[in-house]
Amino acid sequence: MPSIVLRITQPFFDIGRFTMLMSSAFMSLREMGTYWQNFQIQLVRIGIDSIPIVALAAAFSGAVTTVQTAYQLVSPLIPPRIIGAVVVPSLTMELGAVVTGFILSGRVGARIAAELGTMRVTEQIDALEAMGLNSIGYLIVPRVLAGIVMLPVLYVAACLVGIVGGIVSAELTGVVSTGEFIQGAREHWNFFGPYFGLIKAFVFGFLITAVSCYIGYYTKGGADGVGRSTTRAAVMSCVLILVADLILAILLL
Amino acid sequence: MIQVQNIYKSFSGRTVLRDVSLDIQEGSTQAIIGQSGSGKSVLMKHLIGLLRPDQGRVLVDDVDIGTIDYQQLRKIRRQFGVLFQGGALFDSMDAFENIAFPLRTFTTKTDEEVRHEVQKCLDLVRLSNIGTKKTDELSGGMRKRVALARAIALRPRYIIYDEPTSGLDPETSNTINDLIKGLAHQLEITSIVVTHDMHSVLQIADRVAFIHNTRMHWNGTVDELHESSDQILRAFVKANEYIIAPRYSSNNQESSEATQ
Numbered sequence: 001m002p003s004i005v006l007r008i009t010q011p012f013f014d015i016g017r018f019t020m021l022m023s024s025a026f027m028s029l030r031e032m033g034t035y036w037q038n039f040q041i042q043l044v045r046i047g048i049d050s051i052p053i054v055a056l057a058a059a060f061s062g063a064v065t066t067v068q069t070a071y072q073l074v075s076p077l078i079p080p081r082i083i084g085a086v087v088v089p090s091l092t093m094e095l096g097a098v099v100t101g102f103i104l105s106g107r108v109g110a111r112i113a114a115e116l117g118t119m120r121v122t123e124q125i126d127a128l129e130a131m132g133l134n135s136i137g138y139l140i141v142p143r144v145l146a147g148i149v150m151l152p153v154l155y156v157a158a159c160l161v162g163i164v165g166g167i168v169s170a171e172l173t174g175v176v177s178t179g180e181f182i183q184g185a186r187e188h189w190n191f192f193g194p195y196f197g198l199i200k201a202f203v204f205g206f207l208i209t210a211v212s213c214y215i216g217y218y219t220k221g222g223a224d225g226v227g228r229s230t231t232r233a234a235v236m237s238c239v240l241i242l243v244a245d246l247i248l249a250i251l252l253l
Numbered sequence: 254m255i256q257v258q259n260i261y262k263s264f265s266g267r268t269v270l271r272d273v274s275l276d277i278q279e280g281s282t283q284a285i286i287g288q289s290g291s292g293k294s295v296l297m298k299h300l301i302g303l304l305r306p307d308q309g310r311v312l313v314d315d316v317d318i319g320t321i322d323y324q325q326l327r328k329i330r331r332q333f334g335v336l337f338q339g340g341a342l343f344d345s346m347d348a349f350e351n352i353a354f355p356l357r358t359f360t361t362k363t364d365e366e367v368r369h370e371v372q373k374c375l376d377l378v379r380l381s382n383i384g385t386k387k388t389d390e391l392s393g394g395m396r397k398r399v400a401l402a403r404a405i406a407l408r409p410r411y412i413i414y415d416e417p418t419s420g421l422d423p424e425t426s427n428t429i430n431d432l433i434k435g436l437a438h439q440l441e442i443t444s445i446v447v448t449h450d451m452h453s454v455l456q457i458a459d460r461v462a463f464i465h466n467t468r469m470h471w472n473g474t475v476d477e478l479h480e481s482s483d484q485i486l487r488a489f490v491k492a493n494e495y496i497i498a499p500r501y502s503s504n505n506q507e508s509s510e511a512t513q
Contacts, residue, residue, distance in 0.1 A: 130335040
């Protein structure tokens with residue numbers, strides 16, 4: 001088949017195969033008891049182990065947003081507490097989820113694709129299947145569930161650390177006091193913000209882990225194939241986060 | 254009993270198996286030989302349903318594994334142990350955990366019973382004190398033996414060996430061949446050995462199937478192999494002649510001289 005035709009049909013093929021993989025994973029949920037231990041391991045690897053880097057990124061995001069908001073908005077006509085009113089919703093509605101998603105695309109998405117890709121090319125997945133084990137249930141279900149569970153948790157941590165980072169940078173640069181920052185945030189608090197962020201985190205958690213599992217599970221070739229899968233998983237996860245972010249904003253705001 | 258009936262398989266328009274049939278008798282050791290890339294491993298994957306034929310059937314105890322659902326296929330697969338070419342050991346686990354994995358997953362044995370079973374498997378493959386070693390700390394021969402111990406952990410009815418001696422030195426290859434022979438005898442297992450190593454074949458096999466140019470070219474007992482006048486088969490065997498047992502070499506001296 002000419003390569004141009006293949007290039008056109010490949011995305012449809014991928015979408016179809018991804019849907020079938022996810023439906024098989026969904027059907028495997030009834031065997032969750034068998035994969036419970038693996039699920040716990042993935043909770044730690046995807047969630048707990050990601051806390052330091054997510055916290056670091058969130059702290060700097062909060063700090064930079066604070067400084068830039070102060071630079072752009074503060075004038076004799078606008079009270080400094082507006083900084084808190086801008087920074088906190090920015091973190092809860094956008095930055096907390098997106099920064100966490102991007103960090104996990106690189107850290108978790110690439111790792112999942114490399115791990116499953118290596119298992120594929122070294123016949124470890126065939127070995128699981130040959131034993132009579134459901135490899136999709138054993139490998140994919142725990143990772144996707146752990147992503148769905150842990151991304152919202154990491155999002156909450158990112159928001160809290162981001163707000164602290166904003167307050168610290170505000171104090172250090174003297175643009176606004178902690179009291180005014182909090183006062184501004186409370187005055188303009190929008191309860192929908194954290195819900196919106198949690199929904200995003202949930203969706204991003206699914207996209208990152210599911211797409212990376214799909215790419216890793218169907219890796220072809222040797223070390224080169226694993227390398228390509230790893231890069232593809234990280235890039236695809238980032239792209240899908242951007243697309244999903246826009247779609248959710250259009251649908252929910 | 255395993256029956257392969259007229260199977261065809263193609264990948265991206267390239268035919269790998271064409272009208273291949275084979276009956277594997279219970280309790281026998283069946284070798285499947287052929288050049289690299291001849292479709293041996295593809296045939297092996299059909300036997301446990303890792304691949305489904307484009308045409309034809311694979312029957313395990315008269316059940317067509319190409320038409321049953323996934324849950325039934327998994328039950329049938331549990332009757333098989335498979336030794337993959339590179340061992341396919343799970344690198345997230347150490348050697349002990351690899352062998353214990355099927356026992357912990359498919360049985361309700363206690364930790365103590367699992368430990369006892371793992372030790373029995375290690376004894377069967379003549380390994381000891383390697384339980385806590387990481388898989389990357391094992392030599393090629395040890396990896397194969399740990400993988401073999403894992404394959405026999407659930408005491409399968411059938412065991413499939415994919416290139417069991419590839420990449421091993423002659424001495425270690427002999428050890429693996431002895432193990433295959435010994436396990437077939439001790440555990441009364443039906444063995445299927447996919448290989449291009451004629452030295453192994455002549456040591457361990459009861460029957461030999463030769464795949465050439467995507468087709469089942471020749472099928473018979475080892476004695477029939479010795480007597481065969483098929484030129485393509487003889488050419489394949491002759492390529493291995495320098496390591497083949499003296500019996501075969503003497504039988505075929507005439508043929509060798511003729512070719513020279």
